[in-house]
Amino acid sequence: MRILHVGKFFPPHPGGMEVFLADLIDAQHRQGLDAHALVHGTPLPSDPPWLQRVPVQAHLSYAPIALGFRRALRRAIARLRPDVLHLHLPNNSALWLLTLPSARGIPWVIHWHSDVVDARFSTAVALAYRLYRPFEQAQLERAEHIIATSPPYLAASTALQAWHDKTSVVPLGIRLPPAAPTQAAPAQDNIALPWRAGVLRLLSVGRLTYYKGFETLIEAVAGLPGVELAIVGAGEEHAALLAHIQACTPAGEVPRTHLLGAVDNERKTALLRACDVFCLASCERTEAFGIAVLEAMQQARPCLVSNLPGSGLPWVVEQAGAGMSVALQDVAAWRTAISSLQADPALRARLGAAGQEALPRLFGIDACATRILALYGSVQPDQPSAPYPMASYTNAAPQQSDTLIVIPARDEASTIGAVVQGLRAAGWHEVLVINDHSRDATAEIARGAGARVLEPTLPLGAWGGMQAGIRYALRQGYRYAITMDADGQHEVAEIPALLAAATQADLVVGAYPERASRLRQWAWHWFRHLAGFDLREAQKRIDRFKEFLAENADHITALQIIYGKPYAARRLTYAAIVELHSALAADAALLSAAERQEIDEAAAALSAVAEGNDTDAIEQAIKNLDKQTQEFAARRMDQSVRTALKGHSVDEV
Numbered sequence: 001m002r003i004l005h006v007g008k009f010f011p012p013h014p015g016g017m018e019v020f021l022a023d024l025i026d027a028q029h030r031q032g033l034d035a036h037a038l039v040h041g042t043p044l045p046s047d048p049p050w051l052q053r054v055p056v057q058a059h060l061s062y063a064p065i066a067l068g069f070r071r072a073l074r075r076a077i078a079r080l081r082p083d084v085l086h087l088h089l090p091n092n093s094a095l096w097l098l099t100l101p102s103a104r105g106i107p108w109v110i111h112w113h114s115d116v117v118d119a120r121f122s123t124a125v126a127l128a129y130r131l132y133r134p135f136e137q138a139q140l141e142r143a144e145h146i147i148a149t150s151p152p153y154l155a156a157s158t159a160l161q162a163w164h165d166k167t168s169v170v171p172l173g174i175r176l177p178p179a180a181p182t183q184a185a186p187a188q189d190n191i192a193l194p195w196r197a198g199v200l201r202l203l204s205v206g207r208l209t210y211y212k213g214f215e216t217l218i219e220a221v222a223g224l225p226g227v228e229l230a231i232v233g234a235g236e237e238h239a240a241l242l243a244h245i246q247a248c249t250p251a252g253e254v255p256r257t258h259l260l261g262a263v264d265n266e267r268k269t270a271l272l273r274a275c276d277v278f279c280l281a282s283c284e285r286t287e288a289f290g291i292a293v294l295e296a297m298q299q300a301r302p303c304l305v306s307n308l309p310g311s312g313l314p315w316v317v318e319q320a321g322a323g324m325s326v327a328l329q330d331v332a333a334w335r336t337a338i339s340s341l342q343a344d345p346a347l348r349a350r351l352g353a354a355g356q357e358a359l360p361r362l363f364g365i366d367a368c369a370t371r372i373l374a375l376y377g378s379v380q381p382d383q384p385s386a387p388y389p390m391a392s393y394t395n396a397a398p399q400q401s402d403t404l405i406v407i408p409a410r411d412e413a414s415t416i417g418a419v420v421q422g423l424r425a426a427g428w429h430e431v432l433v434i435n436d437h438s439r440d441a442t443a444e445i446a447r448g449a450g451a452r453v454l455e456p457t458l459p460l461g462a463w464g465g466m467q468a469g470i471r472y473a474l475r476q477g478y479r480y481a482i483t484m485d486a487d488g489q490h491e492v493a494e495i496p497a498l499l500a501a502a503t504q505a506d507l508v509v510g511a512y513p514e515r516a517s518r519l520r521q522w523a524w525h526w527f528r529h530l531a532g533f534d535l536r537e538a539q540k541r542i543d544r545f546k547e548f549l550a551e552n553a554d555h556i557t558a559l560q561i562i563y564g565k566p567y568a569a570r571r572l573t574y575a576a577i578v579e580l581h582s583a584l585a586a587d588a589a590l591l592s593a594a595e596r597q598e599i600d601e602a603a604a605a606l607s608a609v610a611e612g613n614d615t616d617a618i619e620q621a622i623k624n625l626d627k628q629t630q631e632f633a634a635r636r637m638d639q640s641v642r643t644a645l646k647g648h649s650v651d652e653v
Helices: 016-031 068-082 092-097 123-142 151-156 161-166 214-222 238-246 265-274 292-299 313-320 331-342 345-363 364-378 416-425 442-449 461-476 492-502 518-531 535-551 568-590 593-610 616-646
Strands: 001-008 034-040 052-053 058-060 064-065 085-087 108-111 144-147 167-169 200-205 227-232 257-261 277-280 301-307 323-328 403-409 431-435 452-454 480-484
Touching: 001 016, 001 068, 001 092, 001 161, 016 034, 016 292, 016 364, 034 068, 068 092, 068 200, 085 092, 092 123, 108 123, 123 161, 123 200, 144 151, 144 161, 144 364, 151 167, 151 313, 161 167, 161 461, 167 480, 200 214, 200 265, 200 292, 200 331, 214 227, 214 257, 214 331, 227 265, 238 257, 265 292, 277 292, 277 331, 277 403, 292 301, 292 313, 292 345, 301 313, 301 331, 313 323, 313 345, 323 331, 323 345, 331 345, 331 431, 345 364, 364 461, 403 442, 403 461, 403 492, 416 431, 416 442, 431 442, 431 461, 442 452, 452 461, 461 480, 480 492, 568 593, 568 616, 593 616
Parallel strands: 001 034, 001 085, 034 052, 085 108, 108 144, 144 167, 200 227, 200 277, 227 257, 277 301, 301 323, 403 431, 403 480, 431 452
Antiparallel strands: 058 064
């Protein structure tokens, strides 16, 4: 599988997003993926062949302006022919993909690293984001899947609110050495330490910018004896922070905070090993995760972070048990937290060891890359998805525990409870109800009966609800997903029959002829032949059918069930004729004049009887049209197969 990552920058450019991208691509290469990256920056002689940097002509705040990025994207897609486009956002240059026809046929996976937070930006930049946001949302709508980096950030992100149904949480990870140090080893690196002897050594790492909250740390340290802070990083706030340090330092005393500027990775690692406590006092959600915290945990350092609402930063520390979160921009609270660690070396050791132990389990790059590979498999079904390739399921006996029952529901309070209870009584405990904006107690009753309930932000409809449930099953690692209606028309006892067939096929479509009228049976038989629907090309056909439904929404009722009702019969008949006209317009050359005349006469007869209430006559007319169009449908199928195989060799089939 070939992946094209579209990122913002790449090391040696500093930043957590950049470190993660480098580590992820390294892990993907070890997985056997052909991963490439297109980013901003000046090309370097040491750049590998899979990395392309596009020179930047200007910056708008944090947004790089690279005039050649669109052309570079177009050429990279044409040269590489990627199976997946992996977009790392925010990234203004990635918007060019919306304008490239060659990008539209490739699945997009969006890695959502951070919202664009404009609270402290200039008025001009805030206005610029208002113009940018519609295109940002267009990208999110176009994406097959979205990756958020933590549950708190997903919950708080305004940009992602409409897309929860196709978003998974995959925490960021970092590359781990074969053998990490088990405990602190501060004095073994031959570097000049910025701290004086005998003090509690605090370290903070990050760009010198407004949202890092360095002012809070400077003020907290200024009021604590025996404590010194070193800050690693460069940025636009350097002069302001120097002035703040001087303002917080009493006359005649040596400053307790040291600005070290930008350092290389080796020195940064040495400083992390030498410090006693790592601190990150970020004050805005632009700090979405905090890769620097993972780097500190790798060196067994205890971590103090701000309790930033809606950020993944405190969540990371809490999950690992690696430290404590401190009230946002509360200088007194920071002094208390620092003092507690200063007075308790044993506590520092326990927190550092806990973080280091949890790191490979929770935040290692290999685990992260494996989960992302599985998502690639869900958006690129023809490709194997790790860690469970489809072939490993062949002829394996299905189990109830690895099967998810998906039930779209809207205003089904009268039946949903009995449906869920019936499933659970039969041993099907993994039940997901997609509550599609019900106006009654559907969600509460479903939960009370033992089902999990997914409540999408926007109405999805029955088809969209099924999609949301299947996406959920893919994300959660279920082997099978079975869709059922919420009104009890599907028999629980028939589920094993579907699963038995699933060992021999990738997709199983069940029908219940005993409950279907003859009219419904003939209608669907005719439609299947006419549309040339072939399960071997299910995804392509489903996509085309969805487009047809969208284009003809005023004329048809999607997947409407006919129970002998004349109005419903007329609606499906009209939809069928619309589809017939579309098929004839596209492939009329496959018919002789005589064959075309026979089909036109059969369609006219169906249109005539459909205006009446005689369902038997409608049934007979559908049957006649089905007979007249079967050969046409077969020719269309043959043509579609030849088109699909054109340009491919025999060994690719």
